[in-house]
Amino acid sequence: MQRNTQQNGLVNFLGLFAACLVAAIVGNVAQSATAAVGAVFLGVGFLVAAISYFQMRLEHREHLEQLEYEEIARDRNRSALFDESGADTFIAKKAREQFERFFVPAFTAFLGLGQGISVFLLWKWLPQAPLPDLAKAPLVMVTFSVFALILFMLGKFSARLAGIEKLRLLRPGGAYLLLGSVICVVVVVAFAGGWFDFTRLDFYLARIMVIILGLSTIENFINLILEGYRPRGRGKSERTLYESRLVGLLGQPAGLITTAAQALDYQFGFKVSETWFYKFLERALVWLVLAQISFLMLSTCFVIINPNELAIVERFGKPLAVDPVIEPGLHFKRPWPIDQIYRHPAKEIQNFSVGNYFDDNASSNRVLLWQAVQGETETNFLVASKEQSSTEEDKTVPVNLLTAAVPIQYVVNDFLAWSYNHAEPAKLLKSISNREVVRYLVSVDIIDFMSTGRLEAANKLKENIQNQADALELGVEVLFVGLQDIHPPIGDKTTPVAASFEEVIGAEQEMRANVLKAEGDAAEMVPRSRGEAARLLSESQGASFERILTSGAKAEQFRDLIKAYESGPDVFKQRKYYGTIASSLTNIRKYVIIPENVKETFQLNLEDNIAYDLLGARPEER
């Protein structure tokens, strides 16, 4: 019997190894996510079956050792040799015990760790996993169907053998074989879903399998922790640490209740399954499940629409003939799948931006300048140029570029049109808004648009976008079209365009400053001239007065002097002459040369001998 068990264990782990290999190869060829996750499951099963097989061999050696011991004990009388039945006597038994004490927990921990890492990697990989290649569906479905059958037969055989207490080591491998069979069926179902246009079924099933793998990992670790606290009954068959109840349950769904009961009994050390509550649950479980399903179906008859939403009620895919659109609040409908609800935040104002996208809330900038890029990138629009007609033969493109951000707000006003006329109405509205902005800008002059035409442009754009949306029956009302962040492009270091526009403003201001300065100078110059003129006139008048008065006085003086002169002309002359000489020559340089010889020649240096002092002043100024 032991020999058969070992052979069975060997078949189990070889079968799981082959299944793992095939699942990995076929899964890779057919791009099946379920097969990829299944390969991991089968790989874990292979490891579990391998360790079970090794443990079986140890138990078999122990059994042989025991038989040998009993035979020797029977044939001979007890001797000193057998009195020393110490540690060295039962080597195989000791090896098995050491294996179970150290290797099995370490293996279980290693297995759990490996499963955990697999779950993490698979969870990350799944969203990017390619869709299954349906062209290879026949290959996959045939291969996995065959493997499902083989694994089921092997698993069922092992499970039946494991029913015998001594063959408990066949249980883990058997459970993984049965689970492998289920996984093969799941892969087939995933590909069948692809045939029915539900290619994402592969992804969803793979995700469920990853979750199960995760739960199995958790179970492994819980088993590892609880093992230390579990009460051990003498002579009771011990459950292997790496055996997963979850895997056993999934491999044999019918044994759900039995597995649960066994788990409880095993963990608590007494018959939980014999308590009244457990028995009640067992009796009423079907009704409880039916009640739960009924409750679930009933819950699909109620629908709550949020304040910002509208919803369409479809009966068998067709909107209701009367009042298909329901407003916010509680509504009743027929249960799924008869009536279905499609909701959308149709009452809420939606926003998007044409051109530069600038999130006011996200930016910390409180100052928005032309020369600083707003948002992630700068979008330039082509704008017409008035110079176009005059540059007919010029190869330069006769356009200007303009950076703009046009935020648009809208709300859905016809929910049926919004839902049924276009596959992507929001995207289309964005496209037509973009088109209207481009269409408007190609027909206006950049300067007109940036200055006086701005308000008119916003109104015109709103009207045009609304007209287009109405023409395409989008079912929206455009609430607001803004023109923000409108400026010439920043340009680059060599040609800073926005800066050159600012320079014009600077030059204009400079021009005004020049004019104002000139006006200031003029305002100063004319009054100053008037003042100068007034001074000239005043001085002239003063001088005239002085001259007249002096003349008058001198005439009077002359009359008096005539009298003095006539009374003694020579004396008068002499007196006047010497008086004048005295007063005139007092402070001037004088040379009186009295030659003794008439032929004598004098050389006089009449240059001024000026000595400046430290302050640079002349002596006479000092």
Added chain:
Amino acid sequence: MNKQKISFLVGIILLLIFASILFIFQVRQSEVAVVTTFGSYSRTIEDAGLRFKWPWPIQKVYRFDNRLQNFERKFEQTTTGDAKPLIIEVYVGWRISDPKIFLERFNGDIKKAEQNLESLVRDAKNSVIGQHPFRDLISPREEDLKFNDIEEEIVAAIQIEAKDDYGMEVVFAGIKQLGLPESNTQKVFERMRADRQRLVKQFQGEGESRAMEIRSKAEAESTRILNEAKAQAIEIEGKAEAQANEYYKVFQENPDLAELLLGLEALEAATKEKTTIVADPSTPPFNLFQEGVKELNR
């Protein structure tokens, strides 16, 4: 109810659910469905509701979205009729017009259909733009623009082929974005900057010109005021001189005395500053020095 009856009831319910999944399918308002029997086309269903079919693998149902699809792809460079480079992005609105052809051509794959449509759109876009001069797309004169005509021409160029070959109806096309190649963009930047520089210089020149004009006018005014003042001053001084001369007539009463006094006055004025006198010893009163020397010599 005993356990067997429950099992029977549950079995019947499960059977009904399973049968309904196999024999009935639903078509939504936004869908159109094609039913094939053993792979060959059977019928098209355009109205929403529940429909009957034979279970797989006898019949298979293909569902398509019958709403207007919005398709846009590349921002592509092309050339206008007057050989000017332009980058243009076009969006196209299409819907499935013939589900049977659509299924046959693309196996119902919208992505594949749009890949094929893209070739048509690109071809039509480039050929239509190539027939129009640049000013048909960008002009400040509204009457020159043929923006809408170009869009309609693109639709017309692809409509028949898309409908007949692809089972797709192209409803509209729109120009979503226009741009210039990088090199032209740089040139436009330079031109815009040069235009602004011209304005800068114009403003600077205008400022200087106006300032000069204002200053010149002010200077002229000042000169006029000063000259007028000088003229008035001369006139005043002339009058004063005339009046003074009236007084000086008294000098005629004794011309010798007048000459003497005026001469002395002139002498005094002439020697007021920085004068060096080299006096002859015969000049009185310096002749007194000579007489004094003679006296000493004696």
